[in-house]
Amino acid sequence: MPHDWKEIQAGDEEVFKKVFDSYYQPLCLYANKILNDIDLAQDLVSECFINFWEKRTSIEIRTSFKNYLLLSVRNISLMHLRKSGEKLGNSQFVIQELEYVEDYVNELEEEKQIVRVHQAINKLPEQRRKILQLAVYNNLSYKEIATFLGISVNTVKTQMGRAYRFLKEELKDDQLTLFLLFGSNFE
Structure with a gap:
């Protein structure tokens, strides 16, 4: 913030x-x-x-x-x-409560970030979304995704590039979340 x-x-x-x-x-x-x-x-x-x-x-x-x-x-x-x-x-109660509220606020912020990312991903065209999800959530290689979906590796690469560009623009205010979710692949 x-x-x-x-x-x-x-x-x-x-x-x-x-x-x-x-x-x-x-x-x-x-x-x-x-x-x-x-x-x-x-x-x-x-x-x-x-x-x-x-x-x-x-x-x-x-x-x-x-x-x-x-x-x-x-x-x-x-x-x-x-x-x-x-x-x-x-005073120990006050300290414990401060930590509790900090954790609560952190959880709310994380939930909001996760919701924003999922909303952005859901805006992707269906095939692009599937490719992104297979790469990020299932940790499949581009070759494995191509085989699984019956498409070329070049199509997977192109769709991933477009997905990353879209998400980078859609979530431009939240680059840290993008980096944490997608790692250095997102740069």
Whole structure:
């Protein structure tokens, strides 16, 4: 999400809304675990996003964007508990919950990436999609694919090249996912 952060810093409200929509619910669940008050958690998470937007040009993120949001919510929640005089509880609990929420947010991001890749693959013409799936998911060589489908090796090569070019364009904002899925063949 580094490109999102730069766009937000530049004042792109649409990107900010997209980030808000992606992270608001998991952050509220996390804050609620600390505060045990969902209404207060929602208020504090909203406050975090408002502060984040207002101070976006001066904020320096040294960790990941997601970790910055998680730490902001944790800090504002703990500050609220301190100010209200409530017990902070077990700090180990807070650390465990931070890790849990990080894992949850990571899973959501991975699921979104996987869905995007599958949607892009499903846009390919049927034969091209089959060839790509046999090469990537079944780890078949071009020769094995050609034999299996009863087509020439050159046709397999041509279709794979077209599939890669299409996916590279379709998923141009997510090159890391492409590399992880398809390896150096995708370059």
